[in-house]
Every structure is written in structure tokens, then in C-alpha cells.
Amino acid sequence: xxxxxxxxxxxxxxxxxxxxxxxxxxxxxxxxxxxxxxxxxxxxxxxxxxxxxxxxxxxxxxxxxxxxxxxxxxxxxxxxxxxxxxxxxxxxxxxxxxxxxxxxxxxxxxxxxxxxxxxxxxxxxxxxxxxxxxxxxxxxxxxxxxxxxxxxxxxxxxxxxxxxxxxxxxxxxxxxxxxxxxxxxxxxxxxxxxxxxxxxxxxxxxxxxxxxxxx
Numbered sequence: 597x598x599x600x601x602x603x604x605x606x607x608x609x610x611x612x613x614x615x616x617x618x619x620x621x622x623x624x625x626x627x628x629x630x631x632x633x634x635x636x637x638x639x640x641x642x643x644x645x646x647x648x649x650x651x652x653x654x655x656x657x658x659x660x661x662x663x664x665x666x667x668x669x670x671x672x673x674x675x676x677x678x679x680x681x682x683x684x685x686x687x688x689x690x691x692x693x694x695x696x697x698x699x700x701x702x703x704x705x706x707x708x709x710x711x712x713x714x715x716x717x718x719x720x721x722x723x724x725x726x727x728x729x730x731x732x733x734x735x736x737x738x739x740x741x742x743x744x745x746x747x748x749x750x751x752x753x754x755x756x757x758x759x760x761x762x763x764x765x766x767x768x769x770x771x772x773x774x775x776x777x778x779x780x781x782x783x784x785x786x787x788x789x790x791x792x793x794x795x796x797x798x799x800x801x802x803x804x805x806x807x808x809x810x811x
Contacts (some may be wrong), residue, residue, distance in 0.1 A: 598791045599808040608651035613730040617752045620658040624649040629777045631789045640786040644777040653764040658752045659683040665784045667742035668703040673726045677701035679781030687773035688803050695803045702749050704731035714801035730754040772806035
């Protein structure tokens, strides 16, 4: 099982999301989303890196992706962005049966919920809560159909701790989570993970395979 540290970075306090990426490059903990758990059926693996850190009240993640094919047809929050060129962060706080899924396509459209399992006891985040999740996509926010070629893109997101059920003034030692790269609906479908997922078919909704994320 992998682990990483979500370090407190004072420079992230009261900063615009557009400027957070440079701070994450310097002070965030860097890692790769590179594990092909289902290589025989889905061998494609775009290069996907992320940097993570936190401010006093939020977690910041910067994703950097390089790969073939690019798609972003969904522009409304809670659309099925996993079908587009997509990066994801799933997490679970201590003493909770539920986990959270935060999914973003390459133009920053977000799908997020709290749930017991993939299709069980699902509570989507409200429009107000989604508006609190700040995003800065390098590609802009305009939707587009799938394009062929080699592409590089970045996405920086800010997720408030409170909407994750975490009191910023009383942080747990750690939470558990996983990071993903996928693109279900493209001509190059892929399912890549940070921590290994030991299931016969692609399934990101498996908190038993989350790694440890320390505060």
C-alpha cells in the first residue's frame, strides 16, 4: 500500500486557484498515476503526474497529463466526466463507512458525491458545494469533441476540507484515498491508478484498495 504526506503550505492560504499550481510544483508532494492493473485489456497509459499539498482549510491537487487523444464534451457539473479525458481523487475519512469521489475532466467539469459503494447510498454534492471546489484547467473551460494527436494539459483543483467532512481545526492523522486517470468514452480507453486495485475488471470504487494520505 502506498502512502504520501499532504503537507501544510502557508503560501496556499488566500491564493487564487490560478496561481496555486506554481506553489504546488515547488512545495507539494509529487507522485505518479502509473499502475496498469488491467494491462491485458487496457494497456494504454498516458503520463500522469500530480502534486498535492494543503492550506489551512483546503486540499490542493495539480494534475499534469501527457498522452494521445483528448476529449471534453461535458461542461455541466455532475455530468459523466469519466467518459472524457479525466483525472480523479477518491478519499475516505476515519470512522466513516462512506467515501467521496471527486472526478474532473480536462476542462474542469466536476462530478462528486459521497457514497457507500458504486451504486449504493449515493449522495451527490449540491450545486452550492460544487461551486466551492475551485478548478483551473490549462485548456480553458470550453467543451470540445475528441481530437487526435499528442496533448499536454494541467488541472489544478482546490477542495475545501469541510465539504469532505473534515474539521480544519482538528485534523485526523490521516485519511485514505486513491488517484486515478481514465477516459472511458474515448478511442483510447484507459484505467490507471496510483495505488494498486486488485479487481478482475476496472473498478475505482473500491476503498479497500485506498492508500494512506497523512496530514
